[in-house]
Amino acid sequence: MKNRTNKILYIISIAFLVLGAVGLIISMEMRESVQPQGTVDEEKISFALYGNEEIQKIAEEVAETFMKQNKCKVEVYCYASEEELNSKIISQIAGGTTFDVFYTNQDILSRLMEVNELQELDDIVESRRQEGDEFYAVALENGNFDGKQYALPAGVMPYMIYYNRSFLTENGLEDVQTLFEKKQWNLEGFAAYMRAVKERTGKPGIALPGDWTVAEPFVRCDGGKYKAADGQVELNDKALETLEVLGQLMEEGTVMNAETEDSTSLAEAFSAGELPMIIGGLEMTRVCSRIDFEWDIVPYPSVESDFQNSNFDVPLVAAGNGKHVRMAKKFLSYYVSTLGQKIRLEKGECLIPSLSMVFYTSMGDVEFPEHSNYYFFAIENGYSSNRTGILDNEKEQILDIWGDYMEDGT
Known part of the structure; x- marks a missing residue:
């Protein structure tokens, strides 16, 4: 009788264990079902630039469009001036970190090259070329050092x-x-x-x-x-x-x-x-x-x-050695592409495209002068003050x- 009772208790305990395991699985499935889509294994990258609230809004809209097409999160940091952004990057260099993607100049580029905190971007130049995006040579030159591309022109x-x-x-x-x-x-x-x-x-x-x-x-x-x-x-x-x-x-x-x-x-x-x-x-x-x-x-x-x-001046964008280099370079490529520049220009950013044979007459409420062709002669035949x-x-x-x-x- 005692053995029979023990056997029954053993079977009941096994049943409870099985039910508990099933309940745990159901609970886990329920928790996963209420998680926001895209947060699992989502890559997060930072993008830093400078300008006013309008410039920040334009950058955020480009980032939003990119995020809809890619499983990632782009956090935009907009500083009031180029000097303020540069100061932040210099402090990051001292700490051994950088933004994933950021606006820069040649002085900052040279510092980042010294500490090996820059990604080479020749592959992006080639991939953009295959997509039909050809940068103005004189604009592209601004981010080229010792034959290697470390920054790309965001515009001219x-x-x-x-x-x-x-x-x-x-x-x-x-x-x-x-x-x-x-x-x-x-x-x-x-x-x-x-x-x-x-x-x-x-x-x-x-x-x-x-x-x-x-x-x-x-x-x-x-x-x-x-x-x-x-x-x-x-x-x-x-x-x-x-x-x-x-x-x-x-x-x-x-x-x-x-x-x-x-x-x-x-x-x-x-x-x-x-x-x-x-x-x-x-x-x-x-x-x-x-x-x-x-x-x-x-x-x-x-x-x-x-x-x-x-x-002319050439605003440059570079990529650092962050955790998600592949996604950072993908965003940078998108930002300077025909589509990326089109979004920025149509939202009102005042830049001539850095891509030859590309020009959008719609820059928000901007009216172009009668002799707007001078802008393009400047790019093709001029020199960069950078x-x-x-x-x-x-x-x-x-x-x-x-x-x-x-x-x-x-």
Whole structure:
């Protein structure tokens, strides 16, 4: 009897164990069924850039589109300025980490290369080429070091002179475009025109900021050259002559010395008709789209007439050595692709595509100037201010020289 009772208890205990196991399996299945789809084995990558809230929103929309097509999470970090982002990356370098994908410049790239924290991107260049995306060679060059591609161009930012055609012609001045077409838009013609603007209107013709990036094309476009030798910057006679002319114009008041002005205040002065001309990147087209006078663009004054000395910036995007390199490179490839750039441009990002034979006339509410072809001549025949061969410490010397000319014209 006792053995029979033990046998029954044994069978009951086995039954409870089986039921418990079944219940556990059901419970696990229920928990899995309520988990958000895509969180299992989901790869998470970080993407860092700089700009205002609008730029952040555009980046987030590109990331959202990418995430819908890929099993991953892209976290977007947007910093207020390039300097703030660079500072963050430098602190990451010290800690041995980086963002997975991030905007960068050549100074940061060189630091990351030293600590082996960059991914080579030649495979992306080739895969994009196979998809029909061909980068402008001069833009692609900015992220190439020792024959290897470490960063890709997110776009191109040409610099041009924006001018108030209505104001100038109403005051009896010749259209700048005419001077350019007659090949009279050189430094001598520029100086004469600035003096004519001052005489006719009482206003300085243009503002020259203390930023060497804006001033340097005047030197280069007039045939001036500079080089670094043993850490010291040397300017040839033509470069010094150009700076002398610009300094004299500022001393006369025919050109506004805008060393202490920021780009926003200058853009506002141009929009209000207080400043007939302004130097700016493509973002000025957004400003000009909201004004009610006739405007256009013209290249820098140049001894050449084929725009070969035009200037532009190239925002670069790179990938670090994170946990999910494959997905990071896949996102970077998407971001700079035709589709990625199309999304960004149509949402209002002010950049010329870094892909040749690709151009979208829709950039949100941006209106393009009559001579928008100058942008493309600049890219195809110009040079990038990112790759002038001058290091950061040498740039400081150039800024000191430029500052001296801004201060007293000599």
